[in-house]
Amino acid sequence: MSVQNDPPASLAAIPAGYADWLAELKGRIHIAQQRASLAVNRELVALYWQIGRDILERQAEQGWGAKVIDRLAHDLRTAFPEMKGFSRANLMYMRAFAEAWPDEAIVQQAVGQLPWGHNLVLLTRLKNPAMRLAYAGRAIQHGWSRNVLNIHIETRLLERSGKAVTNFDERLPAPHSDLARESLKDPYRLDFLGVGQEADERAIESAIVQHITRFLLELGAGFAYVGRQVHIEVGGDDFFIDLLFYHLKLRCYVVVELKAGAFKPEHTGQLGFYLAAVDSQMKAEQDNPTIGILLCKSQNRVVAEYALRDSNKPIGVAEYQLVAALPQELQTSLPSIEQIEKELGETAE
Incomplete structure (x- = not known):
């Protein structure tokens, strides 16, 4: 026997103007949710940039080798087992991200508005900073998904x-x-x-x-x-x-x-x-x-x-x-998008 969640009798009658007010409240809630999501994304991208910058600085100033990233990945995943994104591959992306965007203002104003996955596409598919910024701007302007961004880069839209x-x-x-x-x-x-x-x-x-x-x-x-x-x-x-x-x-x-x-x-x-x-x-x-x-x-x-x-x-x-081979993807020494997606999808042990 199913139980229906009918409203109490006292709430059954809807007063005048209630429907419009409810619609307005729903709109506010949706906007607040979107803003909260964007704020979380900006904070995450900013954090990743800061971690990448710190790695760069310590490697340059103190001569740390690449193995420190392995140790850092292990320690961060141990300290924050509930968080994804601290794999060795993603830490390498953070380092490359900070190296690609040395100016923190650009991170805060432009690429920081894009999800981390979009930034990985820009980082691995494009070498020219101006083109990265141009595609980032279009992605923000038109709300491109990561797949759409990939297609436009591969077909050289801009x-x-x-x-x-x-x-x-x-x-x-x-x-x-x-x-x-x-x-x-x-x-x-x-x-x-x-x-x-x-x-x-x-x-x-x-x-x-x-x-x-x-x-x-x-x-x-x-x-x-x-x-x-x-x-x-x-x-x-x-x-x-x-x-x-x-x-x-x-x-x-x-x-x-x-x-x-x-x-x-x-x-x-x-x-x-x-x-x-x-x-x-x-x-x-x-x-x-x-x-x-x-x-x-x-x-x-x-x-x-x-x-x-x-x-x-x-x-x-x-x-x-009608028939054209896709442009050859730019090669880097970093892990591929597929590798980072796989690692980001794994929970820390």
């Missing part, structure tokens, strides 16, 4: 962002043009589609729809999928847009046209026609002008720049890659 040939500076007002330009990249990595180099436009388009979540991740933050082969009628004739998106930050529609070959100047005319039709038939009064992205198998950047000069519509031209 190195490709803003590289497409566009006429946005001439066709869009600032700062809208700057944001639009940074929203495009070159090339677009579509190797996750699983199609061969000779795939035609329809096959690529079908694969994109089947992998729309991954494609949205490749497009970047702000893109929302509207449809495929979107029908528009102009002068009694039917036309179909390959892929249509809406960008939440740019507040505009984005038309994506696929070309399974090299870029040709006449492609901009067709895309410009689609942009005009969307602006006329779909764009709301508060929306910004529709922008277009031409994804081609290859392009001559000089030809693309010339073609866009006389186009009165905002268009970007970029290449796509």
Whole structure:
């Protein structure tokens, strides 16, 4: 026989305004929980940095060898058996973390806002401090999970962002043009589609729809999928847009046209026609002008720049890659991510 936890009769009647007040309280509690979690994370990252700095200083000043880390790991795990993170591998990461970020202010203001696992990804996947900081900033801004951060580093997201040939500076007002330009990249990595180099436009388009979540991740933050082969009628004739998106930050529609070959100047005319039709038939009064992205198998950047000069519509031209090996991971003398995850998951004996 089950027992139901019904509210007392005296609490059954809900007074006016109670529901709104309860919702507000729940919101406050959730915010407090998030702040508490962030505070704990900042303290943990700061502690790890301080331990790493101390190891560096003592090794430099007193000539301690690497074996001291083995002893320290044993002593800390003995003293704090309920805490994870004091393995030899993680202590080595702490040392490398402090060495990578000698300025404590950066730890407090930037990377300290990220979980330790995110910092391990930055530490092991990137060597350049500026790129580490740039990816850390994007991860904080967009709330990337560790897996998403890994994907963006492996596909060189920031190195490709803003590289497409566009006429946005001439066709869009600032700062809208700057944001639009940074929203495009070159090339677009579509190797996750699983199609061969000779795939035609329809096959690529079908694969994109089947992998729309991954494609949205490749497009970047702000893109929302509207449809495929979107029908528009102009002068009694039917036309179909390959892929249509809406960008939440740019507040505009984005038309994506696929070309399974090299870029040709006449492609901009067709895309410009689609942009005009969307602006006329779909764009709301508060929306910004529709922008277009031409994804081609290859392009001559000089030809693309010339073609866009006389186009009165905002268009970007970029290449796509259907088959591309992931960049070789940067090698370090430190343990791998897999090793540290395994050790962090083990309880101290």
